[in-house]
Amino acid sequence: MKNLRSAGRVLGATVVAALALAACASGSTSSNADNGPITLTLATFNKFGYSDEMLAQYHKLHPNVTVVQNIAATSQAAQDNMFTKLAAGSGLGDVEAVEVDWMPKLKQYANLFVDLTTPETKTRWLDWKTQAATVNGRLIGAGTDIGPEAICYRSDAFAKAGLPSDPAGVAQLLTGDWNNYYSVGQRFSAAHTGVAWFDSAGATYQGLANQYHNFFEASDGTVVATTNPDVKNAFVSVLNASSTSSAHLQEWGTDWNAGLANGAWATMLCPSWMLGVISGNGPKIKDWKIANVFPNGGGNWGGSYLTVPTQGKHTAAAKELALWLTAPEQQIAAFVTTGNYPSQVGAYSNPALTGATNPYFGNAPIGQIFADRAKAVSVTPYKGVKYAAIMQAVQDGLTRVESKKQTIDASWAQVLSDIKALS
Secondary structure (H helix, E strand, C coil), rough: HHHEEEEEEEHHHHHHHHHHHHHCCCCCCCCCCCCCCCCEEEEEEEECCCCHHHHHHHHHHHEEEEEEEEEEECCHHHHHHHHHHHHHCCCCCCCCEEEEEHHHHHHHHHHECCCEEEEEHHHECCHHHHHEEEECECCCCEECCECCCEEEEHHHHHCCCCCCCCHHHHHHCCCCHHHHHHHHHHHHHCCCCCCECCCHHHHHHHHHHHCCCCEEEECCEEECCCCCCCHHHHHHHHHHHHHHHHHCCCCCCCHHHHHHHCCCCCCEECCHHHHHHHHHHCCCCCCCEEECCCCCCEEECCCEEEEEEECCHHHHHHHHHHHCCHHHHHHHHHHHCCEEEECHHHHCHHHHHCCCCCCCHCCHHHHHHHHHHHHHHCCCCCCCCCCHHHHHHHHHHHHHHHCCCCCCCHHHHHHHHHHHHHC
């Protein structure tokens, strides 16, 4: 393990050094008057809602352009690919999706991306969404979605446990803080329904972390994760709850996908984009519902961007594609398909969004639910250059405890060491 960690640091240092050299190079792009047939690669991850029908519609509008979508299994896989191929200077897709947690690190190499600013799109997105992807007036990421959070739950399992099972009753039951969420979970687990309360400590920790403005880093980028008591308190509390309430299945792994398909747990922290993940992985589970509630009030988990690397051969055409995909009309279509809640201001008054329902979740009024959940978000976490790496160190620590490789104290000590090593 130690040798692997050292090898990873060497690789990371090599990538950083190569990026530093690349960042000094010209960021100019060609005019790309692509009049002949071209193929654009669109690199995404998880579920972005860009269906074959949507891409066929783009081809109809642009007969000379064929779009091929490549979908990475996880955000981490996409991130590793992004930074490795940025350093190499080639190999990236024409349009690359970026998750919000690693956008700060990407902004260090802003001149390796096309400026997506146009007069027509200057007011397209929520201000904070735009600012998070802007460097010296250059917009390097076109906002796709945001992740206002609700609670998704299995109504049959709730009823079996003797708990309210209708969305309004569950919302009332879960209104309160995280301790209330854990307490209800203990009641649920004591009923021996045969399923866990939640999927993993790691997923639950994300919900807590996103409710603090300066959780891991101060606003000047100084790392405070090792001294901020909230970080350790959240770590310990979620693991204590995990001992009786978790399925111990880390998100996005093969076992987690199988657990979701088999209904292995009863509740999930549910940012809007999770709807497509649940329905896509668990088509045979018929009792998932959505409660318009979230511990401590509200939170935003995730949200992404589309970028256009300058290393591409068709950057002008790629920019046009990225901006079309992130227009309100396409983002509303993505929301209807997978639940990815738009970051486009123009979408919020559209009846196609406000009146949207989801048949998989019992015809839940998802347009209204996630509008309410978005309004409940009161904190925008500061995410600096090291945020993603710190979160990964903490997630690794949570996994070590859930897999019974370390005690809470021993794992926390390693988390501290891993975070300090990042500097």
